[in-house]
Amino acid sequence: MRSFQHRLPxxxxxxxxxxxxSVDPAEINRRQRQKLGYTYTFLSDPKAExxxxxxxxxxxxxxxxxxxxxxxxFLIDSSGIIRWVNLTENIAVRxxxxxxxxxxEQGEQAASH
Amino acid sequence: xxxxxxxxxxxxxxxxxLCALGGFFSYTFFAQFPITRDYPWAxxxxxxxxxxxxxxxxxxxxxxxxxxxxxxFGPILATLGILMFGFFSYVFFYQLRQVPPSTGAPRVGxxxxxxxxxxxxxxxxxxxxxxxxxxxxxxIFYRGFW
Numbered sequence: 001m002r003s004f005q006h007r008l009p010x011x012x013x014x015x016x017x018x019x020x021x022s023v024d025p026a027e028i029n030r031r032q033r034q035k036l037g038y039t040y041t042f043l044s045d046p047k048a049e050x051x052x053x054x055x056x057x058x059x060x061x062x063x064x065x066x067x068x069x070x071x072x073x074f075l076i077d078s079s080g081i082i083r084w085v086n087l088t089e090n091i092a093v094r095x096x097x098x099x100x101x102x103x104x105e106q107g108e109q110a111a112s113h
Numbered sequence: 114x115x116x117x118x119x120x121x122x123x124x125x126x127x128x129x130x131l132c133a134l135g136g137f138f139s140y141t142f143f144a145q146f147p148i149t150r151d152y153p154w155a156x157x158x159x160x161x162x163x164x165x166x167x168x169x170x171x172x173x174x175x176x177x178x179x180x181x182x183x184x185x186f187g188p189i190l191a192t193l194g195i196l197m198f199g200f201f202s203y204v205f206f207y208q209l210r211q212v213p214p215s216t217g218a219p220r221v222g223x224x225x226x227x228x229x230x231x232x233x234x235x236x237x238x239x240x241x242x243x244x245x246x247x248x249x250x251x252x253i254f255y256r257g258f259w
Contacts, residue, residue: 015248022257029233043230055217
């Protein structure tokens, strides 16, 4: 999450809007965003409805055994089609912004051919 | 003056223990950098350095007890070091990998399921709005800060 903030100017200059989703309520997101200096969008899915729809629910992994999202990253183009997915097998290992920039670049190359 | 007063402190045992302690507690620091986060190189190196120091220290303590101290605290520090390494390995190489398979997650080429959620200011945002405003959307699902 931090690395996406570091590379945000580059991501935004390539037309990529960064959006983070978790079960945290909007109020927590607002505070955390301020505290950590993140400037991208944070969405709140307190009932994990969207997380469930994307089959990303990690049952009982939250505080007091609540259901939370497992880490996952998607790159979605302007027509709503998924162009790149990263489903990590280790909670500590997350997608890097470079991987997304690369995916965008490859998509542009494929489109221009 | 007793003979034990002349014994060397066997600092390698303490250094080894400090390395293991560092390996155990420093992951939150190293997790800031992708290279040391995705695979805990730095922590494993600290554990390895600690292990070498502890082994050499133990050899000194038991091989030359007339010159080195550590027959009592050496094994204690070494055991603590092994426990820390074991716990770290369990968490990193087992517990953090207990992620649901998510076989039903949307794949490349599919349409991303539509949704509307409230943002950090409590304003409703839909995926349709988000994608229409930019060339692409990087959607990051995360565990939350709680």
